[in-house]
Amino acid sequence: xxxxxxxxxxxxxxxxxxxxxxxxxxxxxxxxxxxxxxxxxxxxxxxxxxxxxxxxxxxxxxxxxxxxxxxxxxxxxxxxxxxxxxxxxxxxxxxxxxxxxxxxxxxxxxxxxxxxxxxxxxxxxxxxxxxxxxxxxxxxxxxxxxxxxxxxxxxxxxxxxxxxxxxxxxxxxxxxxxxxxxxxxxxxxxxxxxxxxxxxxxxxxxxxxxxxxxxxxxxxxxxxxxxxxxxxxxxxxxxxxxxxxxxxx
Amino acid sequence: xxxxxxxxxxxxxxxxxxxxxxxxxxxxxxxxxxxxxxxxxxxxxxxxxxxxxxxxxxxxxxxxxxxxxxxxxxxxxxxxxxxxxxxxxxxxxxxxxxxxxxxxxxxxxxxxxxxxxxxxxxxxxxxxxxxxxxxxxxxxxxxxxxxxxxxxxxxxxxxxxxxxxxxxxxxxxxxxxxxxxxxxxxxxxxxxxxxxxxxxxxxxxxxxxxxxxxxxxxxxxxxxxxxxxxxxxxxxxxxxxxxxxxxxxxxxxxxxxxxxxxxxxxxxxxxxxxxxxxxxxxxxxxxxxxxxxxxxxxxxxxxxxxx
Numbered sequence: 058x059x060x061x062x063x064x065x066x067x068x069x070x071x072x073x074x075x076x077x078x079x080x081x082x083x084x085x086x087x088x089x090x091x092x093x094x095x096x097x098x099x100x101x102x103x104x105x106x107x108x109x110x111x112x113x114x115x116x117x118x119x120x121x122x123x124x125x126x127x128x129x130x131x132x133x134x135x136x137x138x139x140x141x142x143x144x145x146x147x148x149x150x151x152x153x154x155x156x157x158x159x160x161x162x163x164x165x166x167x168x169x170x171x172x173x174x175x176x177x178x179x180x181x182x183x184x185x186x187x188x189x190x191x192x193x194x195x196x197x198x199x200x201x202x203x204x205x206x207x208x209x210x211x212x213x214x215x216x217x218x219x220x221x222x223x224x225x226x227x228x229x230x231x232x233x234x235x236x237x238x239x240x241x242x243x244x245x246x247x248x249x250x251x252x253x254x255x256x257x258x259x260x261x262x263x264x265x266x267x268x269x270x271x272x273x274x275x276x277x278x279x280x281x282x283x284x285x286x287x288x289x290x291x292x293x294x295x296x297x298x299x300x301x302x303x304x305x306x
Numbered sequence: 307x308x309x310x311x312x313x314x315x316x317x318x319x320x321x322x323x324x325x326x327x328x329x330x331x332x333x334x335x336x337x338x339x340x341x342x343x344x345x346x347x348x349x350x351x352x353x354x355x356x357x358x359x360x361x362x363x364x365x366x367x368x369x370x371x372x373x374x375x376x377x378x379x380x381x382x383x384x385x386x387x388x389x390x391x392x393x394x395x396x397x398x399x400x401x402x403x404x405x406x407x408x409x410x411x412x413x414x415x416x417x418x419x420x421x422x423x424x425x426x427x428x429x430x431x432x433x434x435x436x437x438x439x440x441x442x443x444x445x446x447x448x449x450x451x452x453x454x455x456x457x458x459x460x461x462x463x464x465x466x467x468x469x470x471x472x473x474x475x476x477x478x479x480x481x482x483x484x485x486x487x488x489x490x491x492x493x494x495x496x497x498x499x500x501x502x503x504x505x506x507x508x509x510x511x512x513x514x515x516x517x518x519x520x521x522x523x524x525x526x527x528x529x530x531x532x533x534x535x536x537x538x539x540x541x542x543x544x545x546x547x548x549x550x551x552x553x554x555x556x557x558x559x560x561x562x563x564x565x566x567x568x569x570x571x572x573x574x575x576x577x578x579x580x581x582x583x584x585x586x587x588x589x590x591x592x593x594x595x596x597x598x599x600x601x602x603x604x605x606x607x608x609x610x611x612x613x
Contacts, residue, residue, distance in 0.1 A: 073567060074434045083438050151406070152415050177548065178434055181418045186376065186406035195479040196376055198403050201542070211483065215542050216399040217496075217551075222483035223375075235532065235549055236542060271415030275428060275441040283574065286595040292608040295580065295598050303578045303595065305500075305557040306524060306613065 061167035064096035095173025104136035133251035134243035155187035185232035307391035323396035325460035333423035345372035378476035380407035397452035414446035421457035435571035456554035500526030506533035507562025547572035565590025
């Protein structure tokens, strides 16, 4: 079984971003970049399926500038077999990304597509669902457990209020929640080996997909800062302030 | 043109999220229809009728919709989309699941987690874990959007809308197997006016009991940081943050939570934030209205005693 894992290059999760001076975007120049944490979990799950003898090939794909190849190499160091880089300098909407991924899936015919549930920059939480719609495949989002059984996959999903178990016929699309697994660290020999794994670069045009602009960003602003609070010396003072000053209890 | 809101419910009762999503829909300005998709959900329809400002309640009641699976619900919504310029659902686990599917089938983008309506085509939404607010203009003919319910006040219950049954039965490729819901007597995390949250510093699930006592005393809900959930102290669905629940209660008490960016994303719109932490350098103190540098195992029992 072939597994396809789309990954995204994003600003590292621990970096605090700031809005730029002319309020047009967040300033990402010179920030540490990394593979999106949810995508990392998707790669880890695919590699575990391979180690369990279920997946025969793990293909990672990314859409982005040349530098995004770093994230493909990282994914290959974690165990993916080969990478596909759709090179573009444009920032694409989830729908456009889903269309490009659908074109890749048409060529690759993967049985399972594993994506992160959301990227930590756009926070859209859309791409997996959109890809499922475009490809006509069933979806299981926010997965915290994945078990392949024959030509089906059993998925436990994190939903508001608890957990839900679903059974999907393959091929299927799954998006990962944080609790699906704990991604491994890449070992140095694997990082070296990853440099020799195949990586194809393709253009948006070569995939035969026509993209259009769906949204325009009017402005990007910093959220209102909270007024500085006070430190209280004791529990008594805290209760007094909550009762008489904030009036919330 | 009108707006379609898809109701959030569990086949027996309508969720408060629906009334909050309606408030966002009404800010857009057009007439609003409410769509109830489910099975044996007559009681939901009854509540839906009385929500303020609803023109009509559309009902798709069929066994195929009993588990609210994304693929067939999306097809049903798409079949009704022609009459609407805006399609809205709450940014709940359910809304996030099916609505992007609707958008893709309509070949339009989705605006996720809308916190403010600027005009009928321009909306504000948080990005980068709430570190920035983007104002986006949709260029699509149909605007599909999920609504961050914590940013809107629920509409009243003084309506009397007509009910209309909709046809359209679509099967799902997905088979429902099971559902395990966390039992709780406390108010729903997203709707509670007081939330008491604990982090890694609680040390064990047994120790979480003191937070539950504090929450009960205040009539509030219990939340948690990712660290506390990962350590197995509480269930996943209590996680507050970028990837968990987004809450905006009147009072948020963070106990033993350092205040990572991802956690702040889920609670920094609370009206009053209290932090109890023994590390004076913890980032949570930068957003707290009232900070108490203390050992939580002494401060929380004392707090319970004084309330």
